[in-house]
Amino acid sequence: xxxxxxxxxxxxxxxxxxxxxxxxxxxxxxxxxxxxxxxxxxxxxxxxxxxxxxxxxxxxxxxxxxxxxxxxxxxxxxxxxxxxxxxxxxxxxxxxxxxxxxxxxxxxxxxxxxxxxxxxxxxxxxxxxxxxxxxxxxxxxxxxxxxxxxxxxxxxxxxxxxxxxxxxxxxxxxxxxxxxxxxxxxxxxxxxxxxxxxxxxxxxxxxxxxxxxxxxxxxxxxxxxxxxxxxxxxxxxxxxxxxxxxxxxxxxxxxxxxxxxxxxxxxxxxxxxxxxxxxxxxxxxxxxxxxxxxxxxxxxxxxxxxxxxxxxxxxxxxxxxxxxxxxxxxxxxxxxxxxxxxxxxxxxxxxxxxx
Ligand SMILES: *[C@@H]1O[C@H](CO)[C@@H](O)[C@H](O)[C@H]1NC(C)=O
Numbered sequence: 195x196x197x198x199x200x201x202x203x204x205x206x207x208x209x210x211x212x213x214x215x216x217x218x219x220x221x222x223x224x225x226x227x228x229x230x231x232x233x234x235x236x237x238x239x240x241x242x243x244x245x246x247x248x249x250x251x252x253x254x255x256x257x258x259x260x261x262x263x264x265x266x267x268x269x270x271x272x273x274x275x276x277x278x279x280x281x282x283x284x285x286x287x288x289x290x291x292x293x294x295x296x297x298x299x300x301x302x303x304x305x306x307x308x309x310x311x312x313x314x315x316x317x318x319x320x321x322x323x324x325x326x327x328x329x330x331x332x333x334x335x336x337x338x339x340x341x342x343x344x345x346x347x348x349x350x351x352x353x354x355x356x357x358x359x360x361x362x363x364x365x366x367x368x369x370x371x372x373x374x375x376x377x378x379x380x381x382x383x384x385x386x387x388x389x390x391x392x393x394x395x396x397x398x399x400x401x402x403x404x405x406x407x408x409x410x411x412x413x414x415x416x417x418x419x420x421x422x423x424x425x426x427x428x429x430x431x432x433x434x435x436x437x438x439x440x441x442x443x444x445x446x447x448x449x450x451x452x453x454x455x456x457x458x459x460x461x462x463x464x465x466x467x468x469x470x471x472x473x474x475x476x477x478x479x480x481x482x483x484x485x486x487x488x489x490x491x492x493x494x495x496x497x498x499x500x501x502x503x504x505x506x507x508x509x510x511x512x513x514x515x516x517x518x519x520x521x522x523x524x525x526x527x528x529x530x531x532x533x534x535x536x537x538x539x540x541x542x543x544x545x546x547x548x549x
Contacts, residue, residue: 222279222355222409222548224300225272226334228327228398229359229413231307231527233272236263236287238307238321245308245319250508251495255517255530263287265307265502267494267517268530272357274537275545276301279355288330295334295341299350304330310364311394314378318367324360324394328401335405351406355548357469358398359413364391365442366418384442392449396457403461409548412450414470415443420479422492423525426499433491435479447472467544474539478521478532485535486518493522494529502526 227233231245239248246263247253253261255268264270273284285301286293306322309315316323322330339347369378369387378387399410418424419439428436447470454466479490492498494514495506502524506513514520523529528536541549 222281222353223350224302224354225276225279225281225285226301226331226354226356226407227272227285227303227305227359228324228331228357229303229305230309230361230363231265231305232362232413233270233285233303233357233359234263234265234287234305234307235270235273235285235290235303237289237303237305239263239287240289240291241306241320241322243308243320245306245321245503247307247503247506251506251513257284263290263307265524265527266530266533267523269533270530271359271533271537271540272301272303274534275355275357275541278537278541278545279549288334295337298334299338299341302334304334305359308363308367310360310362310368311391311398312364312368312378314376315364315368318363318371324398328398331402332405348406352408354407355409355411355545356402356407357411357413358395361391361415361446362418362421365415365439365446366421366424370439385445388442388446388449391446392453395450396453399453399457399466400461403464408464410464410466411469411545412454412466414447414450414468414472416471416475417479418443420476420490421526422498422522423500423502425491426525440476443472465547467547469540469544471536471540474536475532478535482521485531487521487532488519489514490521493525494520495524498522498525500525 238246247265248261248263250261276285277283281300285303286297288302288304304327308319308321311324313323368376382390402410417440419436424436425433451468454468458464458466478485482490494517495501496510496512506524517523517529518531520529521532
């Protein structure tokens, strides 16, 4: 073969590789996130609330040991999911002044720790309600149009993976609180309250759809009765998981799953999936050694029983040295390792169709 033949072949192959890369890269050009502390990367640092984690030892195992406002020792699920889609290794917070639209164009989170579907939940800790996250998203779309041009921005929005992760606070920080008693628990039975939240979730999806989103993942609840904070309070039950809360999570997840089925029919061209972290979480808690965990009932930070936010701080001498042996980092939030395992599972079980 002559040189020109070889070079022609190489060029063709290169072109083919490039085309494949472009096709893969373009499939999900951005990850756009709404939710609570499970997916907040620092939005709460910019608002007046006590629901924060931008101090050590949070972020201890994050790049540069930086406490960004993620409620973990390292990365959170949406960071791992972004990576799985070939996008950047972390999804930045929309309100973080160190980022701008050139960063947000491939991924952004509007999430706010402490929030819920219910505005009464976000009021408890004065955090960003879901409707306000949607307002920020509209503003983001305008910035994206100015940055990329209308057509390309519309295409990005259409192909981007939109994800939600919230709901735990509606139950644990609102409905079931007794000091002061939540007005929601006198207004609604637990089943009615679930339906109320599902109604909000449905309207939220319809708003996203109107704004051009087509690929949407609705995140289910973890077995929230197994969070160390809840187990600590379950003295009568030998500090095991509170089964009533786990049952509520299962019921809510079933309703959320049905919602995705009905909205897929109702909204032409939409691709909604239900991302269910419940069983993988429970499996980690019941079979910790199969994942290399040693501690499930208490968290790494401080005494591991009550601490989250300001109660988990660098002055606490009891914080564990190796977070990878723990499922929970603080009494409400998983370690980076647990986040990684759950994320890989969600990518395989629910999000793979978008890959
Ligand atoms: C975003 O920030 C980077 C670095 O700080 C800067 O170079 C770039 O011009 C900014 N882009 C826009 C669109 O503001």
